[in-house]
Amino acid sequence: MRDLKAAPQRGLLIVNPKASTGSRRRTRWVVKKLDAVLDLTVEKTGDRGHGEELARRGADAGYDVVLSLGGDGTVNEVVNGLVAGGRPAAEAPLFAPIPAGSTNVFARALGLPWDRRRASMAIVAALEERRTRTVSLGRLQGDDLDRLFTFCAGLGWDASIIKKVESYRKKRNLGAHYARAVMAELNEHGVEGDSIQVSLSTGEVVESTGMVVVQNCAPWTYLGALPVNLNARASFNAGLDVLILRKLGLSDAARTAASLLVGRDGPDGKHAVTHHDLSRIRLRASLPQAFQLDGDYLGERTELELSSVPKALRVAC
Numbered sequence: 001m002r003d004l005k006a007a008p009q010r011g012l013l014i015v016n017p018k019a020s021t022g023s024r025r026r027t028r029w030v031v032k033k034l035d036a037v038l039d040l041t042v043e044k045t046g047d048r049g050h051g052e053e054l055a056r057r058g059a060d061a062g063y064d065v066v067l068s069l070g071g072d073g074t075v076n077e078v079v080n081g082l083v084a085g086g087r088p089a090a091e092a093p094l095f096a097p098i099p100a101g102s103t104n105v106f107a108r109a110l111g112l113p114w115d116r117r118r119a120s121m122a123i124v125a126a127l128e129e130r131r132t133r134t135v136s137l138g139r140l141q142g143d144d145l146d147r148l149f150t151f152c153a154g155l156g157w158d159a160s161i162i163k164k165v166e167s168y169r170k171k172r173n174l175g176a177h178y179a180r181a182v183m184a185e186l187n188e189h190g191v192e193g194d195s196i197q198v199s200l201s202t203g204e205v206v207e208s209t210g211m212v213v214v215q216n217c218a219p220w221t222y223l224g225a226l227p228v229n230l231n232a233r234a235s236f237n238a239g240l241d242v243l244i245l246r247k248l249g250l251s252d253a254a255r256t257a258a259s260l261l262v263g264r265d266g267p268d269g270k271h272a273v274t275h276h277d278l279s280r281i282r283l284r285a286s287l288p289q290a291f292q293l294d295g296d297y298l299g300e301r302t303e304l305e306l307s308s309v310p311k312a313l314r315v316a317c
């Protein structure tokens with residue numbers, strides 16, 4: 001093991017001061033821990049998109065390690081900045097996400113604890129022991145859009161629900177907000193969604209009425225400590241997994257929702273089909289549909305293409 005104190009790696013910590021579980025005191029604690037093992041620079045994000053710009057500049061400046069302190073939105077921005085323009089993983093800084101959002105799916109999918117102190121200690125140990133892993137990312141393209149995602153993207157129902165949850169603003173008690181948004185969505189639009197044609201890289205074409213979720217890893221999300229699995233086989237070492245909801249009745253919707261919460265492998269069968277390890281998925285909807293990327297609602301689209309980018313990002317873990 002190299003003595004990091006003698007030759008410290010250059011580290012850039014990108015902090016979202018508005019992240020839902022962040023605070024100045026907690027940030028100071030994290031900075032102190034990292035400062036002991038890295039030649040550390042700290043930058044705060046000032047607005048949406050700033051994390052991506054800071055990360056891109058950090059990669060251009062040759063930082064060895066870039067860390068984020070924020071939620072999955074900040075992780076998404078920083079990752080997009082690090083490997084912007086197709087920068088290969090070997091030429092980009094090592095990345096480490098320190099959780100400060102409400103859910104922190106990417107960090108937890110990597111095996112890091114939700115608690116930021118414990119996660120920081122685990123990252124410091126990984127840096128000291130030079131433990132790294134190279135993971136896949138997803139890429140989403142459409143019209144004026146070309147973005148990477150770390151854990152999931154979706155078109156239709158789940159994205160409409162995310163839009164509603166975001167509009168409720170308060171991030172506490174996310175489970176209750178989610179349930180409220182599901183009920184509001186059912187009230188407004190019922191369970192019958194618009195048709196989405198899903199073309200898979202295997203050559204198969206599947207029709208969905210209302211919801212397609214693509215995963216780069218498992219789980220899809222967490223409700224508190226509970227992982228919610230749509231595609232339990234999704235993995236950073238494989239291509240993309242997809243869940244396609246087909247025709248739903250109200251009782252099917254309830255059954256599907258329940259199987260998401262209690263099932264180990266997620267729903268499958270007559271009303272939902274899943275496919276594993278795909279290189280590409282094309283989506284074409286009959287009407288503009290809400291879409292989400294790493295849990296952030298990003299607008300509406302009728303056509304999207306998603307592809308897997310293998311071994312796209314080096315992470316410390």
Ligand SMILES: Nc1ncnc2c1ncn2[C@@H]1O[C@H](COP(=O)(O)OP(=O)(O)OP(=O)(O)O)[C@@H](O)[C@H]1O
Pocket residue numbers: 016017018019020021045046047048049050051069070071072073074075077100101102103104171295296
């Ligand atoms: N200074 C800032 N002011 C307002 N928004 C910001 C600022 N810095 C970053 N953001 C934006 O805040 C969004 C959400 O941030 P982030 O995901 O880090 O936290 P979060 O919303 O608490 O996380 P989660 O959604 O997991 O609860 C990001 O998309 C980012 O662009």
